[in-house]
Amino acid sequence: MKAILIVGDGMADRPLAELNSKTPLEAATKPSLNLLAEKGVCGIMDVIAPGIPPGSDVAHLALLGYDAEKVYSGRGAFEAIGFGVEVLPNDVAFRCNFATVDSKLKVIDRRAGRIATIDAARLAEEFKEVTLQGHEDVQIIFQNTIQHRAILLLRGVHLSTMVSGSDPYKVGKKVLEVRPLDGAAEAEKTAQILNELTYYFHEVLKSHPLNIEREMAGLLPANIVLCRGAGKLPDLAPLPLQYGITAVAISAMPLVKGVCKAAGMKLINVSGATGTYDTNVLAKANAAIKALRSYDFVFVHVKAPDIASHDGRVDEKVRMIEKIDQLVEYITRNVDLSKTYIAVTADHTTSSYTKEHEGDPVPVVIYGPEVRTDDIEEFTERSCARGGLGRIRGKDLLPILMNLLGKTKKFGA
Amino acid sequence: MKAILIVGDGMADRPLAELNSKTPLEAATKPSLNLLAEKGVCGIMDVIAPGIPPGSDVAHLALLGYDAEKVYSGRGAFEAIGFGVEVLPNDVAFRCNFATVDSKLKVIDRRAGRIATIDAARLAEEFKEVTLQGHEDVQIIFQNTIQHRAILLLRGVHLSTMVSGSDPYKVGKKVLEVRPLDGAAEAEKTAQILNELTYYFHEVLKSHPLNIEREMAGLLPANIVLCRGAGKLPDLAPLPLQYGITAVAISAMPLVKGVCKAAGMKLINVSGATGTYDTNVLAKANAAIKALRSYDFVFVHVKAPDIASHDGRVDEKVRMIEKIDQLVEYITRNVDLSKTYIAVTADHTTSSYTKEHEGDPVPVVIYGPEVRTDDIEEFTERSCARGGLGRIRGKDLLPILMNLLGKTKKFGA
Numbered sequence: 001m002k003a004i005l006i007v008g009d010g011m012a013d014r015p016l017a018e019l020n021s022k023t024p025l026e027a028a029t030k031p032s033l034n035l036l037a038e039k040g041v042c043g044i045m046d047v048i049a050p051g052i053p054p055g056s057d058v059a060h061l062a063l064l065g066y067d068a069e070k071v072y073s074g075r076g077a078f079e080a081i082g083f084g085v086e087v088l089p090n091d092v093a094f095r096c097n098f099a100t101v102d103s104k105l106k107v108i109d110r111r112a113g114r115i116a117t118i119d120a121a122r123l124a125e126e127f128k129e130v131t132l133q134g135h136e137d138v139q140i141i142f143q144n145t146i147q148h149r150a151i152l153l154l155r156g157v158h159l160s161t162m163v164s165g166s167d168p169y170k171v172g173k174k175v176l177e178v179r180p181l182d183g184a185a186e187a188e189k190t191a192q193i194l195n196e197l198t199y200y201f202h203e204v205l206k207s208h209p210l211n212i213e214r215e216m217a218g219l220l221p222a223n224i225v226l227c228r229g230a231g232k233l234p235d236l237a238p239l240p241l242q243y244g245i246t247a248v249a250i251s252a253m254p255l256v257k258g259v260c261k262a263a264g265m266k267l268i269n270v271s272g273a274t275g276t277y278d279t280n281v282l283a284k285a286n287a288a289i290k291a292l293r294s295y296d297f298v299f300v301h302v303k304a305p306d307i308a309s310h311d312g313r314v315d316e317k318v319r320m321i322e323k324i325d326q327l328v329e330y331i332t333r334n335v336d337l338s339k340t341y342i343a344v345t346a347d348h349t350t351s352s353y354t355k356e357h358e359g360d361p362v363p364v365v366i367y368g369p370e371v372r373t374d375d376i377e378e379f380t381e382r383s384c385a386r387g388g389l390g391r392i393r394g395k396d397l398l399p400i401l402m403n404l405l406g407k408t409k410k411f412g413a
Numbered sequence: 414m415k416a417i418l419i420v421g422d423g424m425a426d427r428p429l430a431e432l433n434s435k436t437p438l439e440a441a442t443k444p445s446l447n448l449l450a451e452k453g454v455c456g457i458m459d460v461i462a463p464g465i466p467p468g469s470d471v472a473h474l475a476l477l478g479y480d481a482e483k484v485y486s487g488r489g490a491f492e493a494i495g496f497g498v499e500v501l502p503n504d505v506a507f508r509c510n511f512a513t514v515d516s517k518l519k520v521i522d523r524r525a526g527r528i529a530t531i532d533a534a535r536l537a538e539e540f541k542e543v544t545l546q547g548h549e550d551v552q553i554i555f556q557n558t559i560q561h562r563a564i565l566l567l568r569g570v571h572l573s574t575m576v577s578g579s580d581p582y583k584v585g586k587k588v589l590e591v592r593p594l595d596g597a598a599e600a601e602k603t604a605q606i607l608n609e610l611t612y613y614f615h616e617v618l619k620s621h622p623l624n625i626e627r628e629m630a631g632l633l634p635a636n637i638v639l640c641r642g643a644g645k646l647p648d649l650a651p652l653p654l655q656y657g658i659t660a661v662a663i664s665a666m667p668l669v670k671g672v673c674k675a676a677g678m679k680l681i682n683v684s685g686a687t688g689t690y691d692t693n694v695l696a697k698a699n700a701a702i703k704a705l706r707s708y709d710f711v712f713v714h715v716k717a718p719d720i721a722s723h724d725g726r727v728d729e730k731v732r733m734i735e736k737i738d739q740l741v742e743y744i745t746r747n748v749d750l751s752k753t754y755i756a757v758t759a760d761h762t763t764s765s766y767t768k769e770h771e772g773d774p775v776p777v778v779i780y781g782p783e784v785r786t787d788d789i790e791e792f793t794e795r796s797c798a799r800g801g802l803g804r805i806r807g808k809d810l811l812p813i814l815m816n817l818l819g820k821t822k823k824f825g826a
Contacts, residue, residue, distance in 0.1 A: 014783045051812025055825025075826040229826050359816035382785050391803030
């Protein structure tokens with residue numbers, strides 16, 4: 001027995017006025033998702049807890065069966081390992097942006113005009129071997145990723161994740177002084193390093209030849225790096241060890257890849273899986289089908305519905321759900337349905353109205369040989385609420401799937 | 414966005430023979446509650462946990478989103494602050510009754526013939542400045558409240574809530590010796606003080622001129638004070654701070670007022686809201702409508718259904734539910750429904766047959782602009798069990814409402 005879990009990021013929504021009080025899932029044409037609902041067992045799921053809007057990192061920890069409230073230790077490290085940067089257990093990791101500031105350090109653009117990856121890489125070269133005076137014991141690892149995005153790792157002893165960030169999040173605001181968030185000397189030291197580093201980034205970048213070229217070309221200079229989301233790698237019991245399975249993840253998003261990797265899963269990169277509207281879902285479906293031949297558990301993540309909600313583009317959200325339906329159709333047509341469980345859910349509700357993650361539950365369906373089917377015929381937020389799974393928690397889904405695979409261990413004798 | 418939560422105390426019940434196996438909610442004529450169910454989302458709720466009958470104090474802690482199992486520290490302190498008596502963080506508070514005992518300290522009436530408040534106040538005058546020999550470090554604060562009821566606070570160091578009470582709860586039984594409930598010296602000391610105080614109450618009261626007058630008038634003398642329910646004020650994160658909201662409570666019951674106050678809510682007193690059958694629900698509804706203009710969250714508590722159950726008066730319970738329906742009607746007619754969430758539930762099931770709080774779940778409905786409606790058309794224990802909310806816990810309701818108001822914080826990034 002094998003299982004595939006397909007997650008439509010932010011796919012759940014609330015009834016929307018522009019859809020005649022339907023949700024995008026209710027408005028979308030999605031025969032394959034509905035078929036799973038009809039032939040499977042449905043439910044709704046509080047990914048973390050009722051009413052609590054989950055971030056993408058804790059949501060995926062929960063979907064992989066972890067108690068996020070216990071194990072979560074910040075976003076930075078997931079993003080780093082998701083991008084392929086090695087993170088050691090005590091490294092403090094930050095998510096960073098190349099940004100544009102004025103001479104008074106007020107933010108002009110948090111993304112430096114969405115600087116091209118090739119330019120960012122050239123700038124990042126400058127920070128390959130930085131050592132801060134007085135902090136020679138701390139190794140500084142800086143890596144640009146996609147466009148303006150980058151990762152910073154501080155490696156050494158006496159460091160802490162209990163520090164604020166330098167990113168003020170808003171145009172017109174001054175770069176923030178990083179502050180310790182507890183009274184420990186470690187937080188004090190980490191904040192000091194980050195403040196000195198911010199100054200150093202600005203000093204090096206403001207007169208960098210590339211930035212002068214950019215300004216001459218009418219582009220915004222990437223004259224600072226802003227940091228946020230201090231995190232360490234949590235100590236997660238790997239899924240293969242917990243359940244005696246082989247497990248693999250397919251996602252275009254470094255954060256999700258990072259969580260999956262931290263859970264001991266392999267990663268498959270799919271060309272054409274972009275993490276945005278134009279993502280090639282059939283390429284993903286193909287990769288998933290292939291992966292099911294060698295792995296017991298395949299996790300497939302599609303980012304686009306969430307982006308549509310954050311952009312407030314209801315039509316795109318409906319379209320992205322229809323693309324996920326195509327992915328589901330392709331998979332159901334090409335796997336051995338007598339030996340495969342297919343589950344579909346979302347990692348959280350994203351309201352296309354508020355454009356934010358919300359704490360409303362998400363629908364979930366499990367299709368497969370031995371599920372106790374119910375009479376739900378549509379995969380939507382409202383219909384699944386009457387389903388046979390009832391209302392479960394995010395961290396319960398993976399044990400439910402593993403139980404169907406015969407992989408959960410008996411508790412007691 | 415605003416929210417109003419209406420709680421019918423003990424409103425849920427079990428099917429009753431005298432109602433042809435209907436519950437009072439099923440038997441009552443309640444078009445407005447049914448309309449909320451029809452246009453909103455319904456569910457059932459274990460206020461604490463399945464099968465656990467909640468006391469009114471822990472029930473309201475849960476309804477305000479607290480984990481009662483973690484924060485509860487006895488009833489006494491809530492009742493005290495609900496009545497307006499200042500309680501400091503380490504005070505040990507007790508609920509007390511003026512009572513009548515015979516010369517052997519056997520209880521004749523636990524309520525001293527439901528002594529009038531004015532008489533109780535005169536007796537309480539005697540205990541304004543009590544100091545016990547050998548315990549001069551402990552300040553004794555005694556305050557009568559309504560009729561036979563009173564509050565006792567012990568203020569000082571080395572005191573404990575881990576003591577039993579002196580109230581034997583039954584006529585014919587002897588006043589109990591207070592005992593320490595753990596091995597700590599603090600409990601030993603507190604029990605000793607309470608025993609000495611019980612003796613002192615009796616000594617002062619048995620020869621009090623008022624009691625001699627009462628006996629001549631054929632009334633029972635209030636010749637002792639019985640104490641129970643040792644409690645401290647729990648350290649609750651205030652709702653306004655947790656969610657960035659303004660919050661207010663409307664209740665006639667000191668205990669409920671106390672819980673709301675401990676949660677950082679303002680209190681509104683409504684004249685005509687008596688906490689019994691004759692309570693003026695329209696006065697409450699009016700106060701709630703007014704409060705919605707200045708507060709984000711309004712909590713309205715109606716005590717009467719619970720009293721009817723405790724009295725075993727099924728007809729009165731049905732009538733009280735119909736009064737709550739009028740309150741709901743008045744509110745729905747007079748608030749801006751495009752900007753207001755209206756939730757209705759009970760704090761526990763009270764069986765009109767056993768006349769006790771029971772551990773059965775309670776129905777809950779949430780009506781408002783962005784809820785995911787279901788196909789439930791009646792607000793009853795049984796119909797709500799098929800609703801879109803599924804089966805939730807009491808502590809989940811407030812986060813669900815705050816999520817709809819956009820006030821819950823995202824967990825993770």
